[in-house]
Amino acid sequence: MSLRHAILVLLQDEEASGYDLAREFANSIGLVWNATHQQIYLELGKLNEQNMVHYRHVPQDGKPDKKLYRITDEGRQELVRWLRRPAAPARVRDAFMVKVAGGALADPETLLGELDQLVQQRKERLANFEAEARKLERQSEGNSRFQHLTLRRGILDQEAWLAWAEEVREVLEDTLNHQH
Amino acid sequence: MSLRHAILVLLQDEEASGYDLAREFANSIGLVWNATHQQIYLELGKLNEQNMVHYRHVPQDGKPDKKLYRITDEGRQELVRWLRRPAAPARVRDAFMVKVAGGALADPETLLGELDQLVQQRKERLANFEAEARKLERQSEGNSRFQHLTLRRGILDQEAWLAWAEEVREVLEDTLNHQH
DNA sequence: ACGACCATGTAACAGGTTACATGATTCT
DNA sequence: AGAATCATGTAACCTGTTACATGGTCGT
CATH class of the missing domain: 1.10.287 (Helix Hairpins)
Structure with a gap:
């Protein structure tokens, strides 16, 4: 279960919306870890409940409002704990x-x-x-x-x-x- | 859902037990498609119900009995149908x-x-x-x-x-x- | 003695996919 | 007129993982 960690890694550098993250998963990181927007929104919801991320609501005109997420200290701690544990073996499906x-x-x-x-x-x-x-x-x-x-x-x-x-x-x- | 097709491809060349297939998934094919024995036994059960594979029961001494599966004509047809359809995009999880x-x-x-x-x-x-x-x-x-x-x-x-x-x-x- | 190998399976749960839902704006 | 982009989400379903269960043989 480390979709959460992939998300936390991405949020380390930048504040991002679920939509932004989905794009990154479709492009660069997608080669290494893939996820659809449904998964991402769900996981962001859980991460928020557990105080590993926070978001601010950003109204936009012409476009739907969005939520910009950033990592919290708790989230960073969780990441560090995960980084110390041995990684799960790589899996492929081609x-x-x-x-x-x-x-x-x-x-x-x-x-x-x-x-x-x-x-x-x-x-x-x-x-x-x-x-x-x-x-x-x-x-x-x-x-x-x-x-x-x-x-x-x-x-x-x-x-x-x-x-x-x-x-x-x-x-x-x-x-x-x-x-x- | 193409664990079934990976299994059918493997059975194309040889009669094999679930255990044999699990070993192949752990080694050579594992780089490209991975599956655990639990998944394999389950899928072999379904494939058998649908007459895509048949098995013969082989008693052994010193070792537990085994079931040797081989692909049927129906199974081969299903494989050919699948080969004609475009492949699902590759996914990685590293x-x-x-x-x-x-x-x-x-x-x-x-x-x-x-x-x-x-x-x-x-x-x-x-x-x-x-x-x-x-x-x-x-x-x-x-x-x-x-x-x-x-x-x-x-x-x-x-x-x-x-x-x-x-x-x-x-x-x-x-x-x-x-x-x- | 202990672990590895052979061989099969069930059950509970977690993770992932597909379908559905909405709706304005901008590009072709 | 139609498709793509932005932006979020729910629900049903299918897949995959982890844990449990059994038991003999062979090598160290």
Whole structure:
């Protein structure tokens, strides 16, 4: 149960709304920990009850009002306690990989099509991460080195995936040629 | 809901018990899709009810009896249907990465210790994958090229992680030196 | 003696997903 | 006219985890 800790880590640097957090989970941190807005609103509610975060209500015009959350001392203490405990082992759930493993049954054209789409997505993500990393490299305050590491992880991960995708493409194209 | 499909993919090549599958999920496929024995036994039960797998009861001496499952035609059809549908986006849950992102609050010694342990684990996994890959390269039948791709993914993933870990180590050691 | 391996399962609970609900503004 | 963005939430449902339960063999 450490969605709460991921949220606390994000709130360490900035005041944010549930919506803001959902965006971050969809982008940068999403590679490492993902969550939908429903989960996030729920967890923010609990964290607030337990005094680990506080919020202020911000009315806006043209847009719906929002709640800006920030971490409390209690929240920071909880984070520190969690950081000391050994991390739960990493888990992955990658359906496309399962497909490749079962590739003999699939038809190669469809898989190639899907591969192309995923390559496209990963390349975009890679470009985003690289742009963000360059931004961070220019300004170096407190936590930025650690944020930079998160981005580096994202970059290395995309690169590894793309290299692998090329190997997959070769095998699929080969399978295709031998069918004719 | 595609634990069922991961199981069907594994059963494509071989007859296996729930226990066998659990071992595979813990090792090779685990990097890509993880599941505990409880989940697996439950899912095998459902798959059996729906005639997607069948099993034969195998008495053993010295060891408990086991059920060896194999995929049925219906199961294979279901797999093919699933392979045609676009895969659900990959999800990750890596608590250690979240820790690194919140690194400013953590004490570097503890994180370095944990990093060392994880590096150790990943190196072992890498060695395993490489050994398995070499085995597969010698024998090349039907599905082995796709199994090989799965292993390649594992290998590239470990390598990328280890490269990243070195960057993390540098930052942590640096933080440590500046504290004194 | 003690732990690891083989082998299967049930039950309670926590976590996560999908569907539903609302509504103004801005871009295409 | 339609889709996307901002912004919050509830409820039903499905999935996944943790705890419990059993018991023989083999290696150290």
